Amino acid sequence: MSVVCKNSKAYHDYFIEDRIEAGMVLVGTEVKSLRAGRANLTDSYVLIKDNEVFLLNCHISPYSHGNIMNHEPTRTRKLLMNRKEVERTRGKLIQKGFTLIPLKIYFKGSYAKVEVGLCKGKAQYEKRESIKEREAKREIDKTLKERNR
Numbered sequence: 001m002s003v004v005c006k007n008s009k010a011y012h013d014y015f016i017e018d019r020i021e022a023g024m025v026l027v028g029t030e031v032k033s034l035r036a037g038r039a040n041l042t043d044s045y046v047l048i049k050d051n052e053v054f055l056l057n058c059h060i061s062p063y064s065h066g067n068i069m070n071h072e073p074t075r076t077r078k079l080l081m082n083r084k085e086v087e088r089t090r091g092k093l094i095q096k097g098f099t100l101i102p103l104k105i106y107f108k109g110s111y112a113k114v115e116v117g118l119c120k121g122k123a124q125y126e127k128r129e130s131i132k133e134r135e136a137k138r139e140i141d142k143t144l145k146e147r148n149r
Contacts, residue, residue, distance in 0.1 A: 004034050004105045004112075007041035012127065014101060014119035020089060022053060023080035024105075024112045029063035029071050034112055036064075039105055046079065046100035046116050048090055053079040055102060055114060079114060092118055 010016070026034070033039070038061035047054050055077045062070045081089075092098055103115045122130070 002107045004037055004107065005039045005041055006104045007044070007102055009042060010101045010103055010117065010119065012122075012130075014099075014117070014121055015126075016103070016117040016119050017098070018092070018118040019103065020081065020085060020116045020118070021108075022114050022116055024055070024114055025078040025080065026112055027071050029066045029069070030060050031112060032063045032066075033060050033071075034105065034107070041102050041105065044102050046102060048086060048093065048100070051083065051086055053081050053086060053116075055079055058102065058105075079116070089118065097121060 040059040040061075042059075044058040045056055047056055057074055058077065059073050060071070061073060089100070093100065097120050099119055099121070101117050101119045103117045105112065105114050107113070
């Protein structure tokens with residue numbers, strides 16, 4: 001599994017309750033751009049409309065060796081999920097405060113996949129707490145590493 005890009009801001013701004021793997025409907029130049037690592041998930045989100053799932057505002061740069069038939073960078077892309085997964089996710093989305101955020105794009109074999117997270121927003125004080133926990137864990141790991149030398 002080779003990761004193309006990660007949405008690191010999502011891990012900072014949201015609590016990730018559930019993760020779902022979905023395929024992507026892409027055109028040829030998008031696949032070549034993804035293989036070159038030219039994608040950005042910042043400010044992108046997922047929308048369920050009429051039992052179909054769409055990835056909006058995801059930027060995949062135009063392929064450098066493409067011709068006039070190159071793709072539009074921020075077009076809406078359809079995601080492929082089972083009907084049961086879509087219904088289960090829709091039921092969870094009805095709950096207050098949940099949203100679907102793409103966490104990472106990766107290749108599994110020859111297929112481009114998106115990991116979509118069912119997320120709940122963090123308040124400012126919760127973000128500070130998670131930063132403190134992360135720094136405390138780093139200090140503990142650093143101390144243990146020096147001790148084991």
